Amino acid sequence: MSFKILQVIPKLGYGGAETGCYDIAHYLAEKNCKSYIITSGGPLLKFIKKNKVKIIRLPVHSKNPILMFLNTILITFIIIFLRIDIVHARSRAPAWSCLISCKLTRTKFVTTFHGIYNFSNNLKKFYNSVMVRSDLIIAGSNYVFDHIHKNYGSLINRTKRLLVIFRGINTEYFDNSNITNEKVQNLNSLLNLNTEKIKILLPGRLTRWKGQELFIESLNLLKTSYNKNNFQVIVLGSHQGRKVYYKKLLSLVDKLNLKRDVFFLQHFKEMPVVYYVSDIVVSSSIEPEAFGRVSVEAQAMRRPILASNHGGSIETVIDGKTGFLFKNNNPNSLAENLNKLMEMDKDKLQSIGNEGRKNVLKKFDVEKMCDSTFSEYKKLIK
Numbered sequence: 584m585s586f587k588i589l590q591v592i593p594k595l596g597y598g599g600a601e602t603g604c605y606d607i608a609h610y611l612a613e614k615n616c617k618s619y620i621i622t623s624g625g626p627l628l629k630f631i632k633k634n635k636v637k638i639i640r641l642p643v644h645s646k647n648p649i650l651m652f653l654n655t656i657l658i659t660f661i662i663i664f665l666r667i668d669i670v671h672a673r674s675r676a677p678a679w680s681c682l683i684s685c686k687l688t689r690t691k692f693v694t695t696f697h698g699i700y701n702f703s704n705n706l707k708k709f710y711n712s713v714m715v716r717s718d719l720i721i722a723g724s725n726y727v728f729d730h731i732h733k734n735y736g737s738l739i740n741r742t743k744r745l746l747v748i749f750r751g752i753n754t755e756y757f758d759n760s761n762i763t764n765e766k767v768q769n770l771n772s773l774l775n776l777n778t779e780k781i782k783i784l785l786p787g788r789l790t791r792w793k794g795q796e797l798f799i800e801s802l803n804l805l806k807t808s809y810n811k812n813n814f815q816v817i818v819l820g821s822h823q824g825r826k827v828y829y830k831k832l833l834s835l836v837d838k839l840n841l842k843r844d845v846f847f848l849q850h851f852k853e854m855p856v857v858y859y860v861s862d863i864v865v866s867s868s869i870e871p872e873a874f875g876r877v878s879v880e881a882q883a884m885r886r887p888i889l890a891s892n893h894g895g896s897i898e899t900v901i902d903g904k905t906g907f908l909f910k911n912n913n914p915n916s917l918a919e920n921l922n923k924l925m926e927m928d929k930d931k932l933q934s935i936g937n938e939g940r941k942n943v944l945k946k947f948d949v950e951k952m953c954d955s956t957f958s959e960y961k962k963l964i965k
Contacts, residue, residue, distance in 0.1 A: 586668040586964055587617040589661065591677045593644035595625030599723070599750055599876045600673050600697040602627070603952070606751065607671075608636045610953035619665065621658065621677070643677035654680040662688045668964050669693055675700065678713040691963045692717040697750075698873040699730045712738055719959055720745040724874045724895040746959070749898075750874050751952030754944060757883035762859045770856055774817065774846045781814040781925055784861035784886075786854070786877050787868075789822040794867035794891070795832050797914050801867075803839040804918035811925060816845045819857055858884035862932070863924050866890040869912045875899045879947045882906070882939030887932060889920050899947065905939035 588611055592604045604620065605627055611618040612635035619637045622628070623644040631638060641657055642650050658680050662670065670685050671693040672678035678694055685692040700711040714720065715735045720743060722728035728747050731739075739745055755761075776782065783802075787793040795818060805811045822829035829847075836845045851857050858864065864881035866872065871894025878899045881888040888906035890896035902908045907923065910916035924932070 585615050585617075586960070587619070587666060588669050588671060588960065589619045589621065589665070589667045590671045590673065591621045591643055591658070591681050592673040593623060593677060595620070595622050595627035595631075597627060599874060600695070601625065602752075603695070603697070603750055604673055605631070606753070606949050607953055607956055610957065612636055614957060617665075619661075619667070621661070643674075643680070646676045651676065651680055655683045658684040659687050662690050669960055671695070672714075672717070673697060675711060675713055678717075682713055682716055691719075693719040693721065693960075693963070695721040695723065696727045696731060696873075697723050699727055699871070702734075708734070711735075715739055715743070715745075718743060719963060721956070721959070722747045723750050724898055726871060726895045726898065727873050744959070744962075748952055748955045748959070749947055750876065750879075751947055751949035752876065752879050752883060752943070753949045754883050757855050757858070757880050759855075759859060759885055762856055766853065766856045767860055770851070770860055774848065776815055776846075776860065779813075781863065782861045783814055783816045783921065784819065784857060784864045784881075785816065785867065786819045786857070786864070786880075787866070788820045789818075789825060789829055789832065791828060792868060792870040793820070794869045794912070796835060797869060797912060797917065798865060798867040799832065799835050799839065799841065799845070800914040801917035801921060802841055802844070804914055805921055806841075808918060809922040811922060814844065814925070816841075817848060817857065817861065818845060819848045819851060821849050854880065855884060858886055861886055863921065864888050865917070865921075866896060867917060868894070868896075870894075872896055878906070879943055882936075883943040883947075885933070885936030885940050887924055887935040888939065889917065889924070899942075901938070901942055905935060905942050 590604050595601050608618045608620055621639045621641050623642050641654055643654055669691045670681045672681040673695050694714045694717040702708040715738045725747055785798050864886045866877045868891050874895040878888045878890050878896055882905050888900055890900050891911040892908035893911045900906045907920045909920045
């Protein structure tokens with residue numbers, strides 16, 4: 584079955600929503616479907632195979648009502664001119680334009696909840712509700728599914744479908760067998776890493792809710808309470824303009840005498856290499872992750888993961904088998920679990936890593952995500 588799919592996303596960055604959009608777009612092209620993306624731009628654009636996926640640039644990142652109205656008119660004409668069968672929106676602002684355009688053209692409309700949208704008043708809740716006004720609502724995890732049901736259940740009737748399709752990652756890209764010694768040596772030289780020490784990795788953009796402060800406090804406890812000194816830490820993530828918070832983290836590292844042990848890296852082109860040189864990966868978010876991409880990527884790279892025991896991490900990590908869940912917002916619990924992993928021998932760590940890889944291949948492979956999404960598309964236009 585061949586049809587035309589138009590995905591709409593504010594920007595094509597390196598986040599989960601963006602990579603999901605990218606993966607589906609190229610998958611559709613392989614299925615002999617016409618694949619289009621409307622976006623305002625982004626670094627992932629340069630990787631789009633232009634002979635397979637057509638890009639249309641519009642200011643769909645904007646919440647300006649005038650630009651949103653203009654987007655609605657243009658998207659309506661695009662749907663008609665290209666004879667689009669399904670429009671798939673991945674964010675709220677463009678979703679409003681897509682909703683109206685789909686109503687006017689009687690086109691099937693799909694939305695994906697990539698996160699949970701909190702609200703402090705009814706106006707914000709109404710703005711968020713556009714994501715459940717589609718024919719098909721996709722939740723990226725059971726945690727997100729429950730959030731939708733709890734807060735927007737009254738808007739979901741029998742004509743709408745709400746289901747979970749777990750995000751998928753490219754397990755061919757996140758695979759140890761691709762890593763060369765040269766790449767490892769380059770990273771070791773860049774950060775002056777000591778190959779004799781245990782490497783602990785904390786990936787994620789530098790923002791309060793990702794829990795970097797909690798993580799740094801746990802490192803101090805690792806030294807003072809467990810007498811562990813044989814480790815080095817890579818905090819990988821951009822501050823994205825949050826310079827005050829970044830300086831606060833640097834000050835905390837300095838205050839706790841961890842300057843020699845903690846390396847901050849704003850960006851590294853090849854994430855699999857960073858996972859590869861690490862022995863332990865941590866996801867310390869103090870607010871729930873909607874899915875927890877770091878946990879899945881770490882497991883794909885056969886690395887034990889330590890994650891907060893809430894949100895999507897509960898679904899992606901098999902506690903005690905592919906890693907460990909620690910008490911949310913509790914540096915003592917994180918330090919205790921770090922120590923537990925550091926005490927394990929190589930065979931045990933390798934066993935945890937192998938189980939992690941199996942877990943990802945079974946549940947979180949990108950092909951599985953694409954197959955499930957494509958199957959739902961076909962049901963919509965039968």
